[in-house]
Amino acid sequence: MPEVLITGASSGIGLALAKRYKDAGYRVHVCGRNKDKLQSVLPESEQVRHICFDLNDKAAIFEVADKLPQLDGIILNAGGCEYIDDAKQFDSALFERIIRVNLISVGYCLDAWLGKLNSSAFLVFVSSSASFLPLPRAEAYGASKAGLTYLAKTLDVDLAGSGIQVSVVHPGFVDTPLTQKNDFPMPCQVTSEQAAERIFQGVENKQFDIHFPRRFTYLLKFFGWLPHNVWRHVAAKWIKR
DSSP, X not given: OOEXXXXXXXXXHHHHHHHHHHHTTOEEEEEESOHHHHHHHSOOOSXXXXXXXXXXXXXXXXXXXXXXXXXXXXXXXXXXXXXXXXXXGOOHHHHHHHHIIIIXXXXXXXXHHGGGEEEEEEEEEEOXXXXXXXOXXXXXXXXXHHHHHHHHHHHHHHTTTXXXXXXXXXXXXXXXXXXXXXXXXXXXXEEHHXXXXXXXXXXXXXXXXXXXXXXXXXXXXXXXXXXHHHHHHHHHHHHHO
């Protein structure tokens, strides 16, 4: 039975991915902070293994490695989102918190678990379409996801020839407990299940850049290709609405 590890699997995209890979016949190692929550959403079984730790705890992540079998895939999905509401009063504690959970913890996971991947395995980073453009209030979140995308691109180059397939996911707005806290319109929103299916099929098709919904992500990419001054003008009008 193929084995896949998924972080942030107690809700949202991670939980939907865990269910999708389970249905596809994988043994799924689902990671989260709360064992009771994992048990309530996806009970432990022969095909589902629970792994509980805090992403900020480097030692705990390395302890997990000692208990893992060889893996056919790792999906680094866990992360957080907080916004800096007043750029003039820059919140460095918030910035550090988001960079740590969205980017630095991924480095811990790679250090501890990359050696567990089989030679034909997949390695997936769940970034964000926010990495395509500088979005209002997203100084911390956007920077963390842009860094994650760059990390994925670099590893795709350095792991070329190793047999490990690297993919980076750039979702638009997905209906999850995280996005339900947003206080602004979220166009072209998709469900967690739809997102999981797009990711699953993208990985199966060996896509590097998995982005969706495309009518939204292509629009962001288009603005990203334009001179920055053009987007700054558009964004300023958006903020004033």
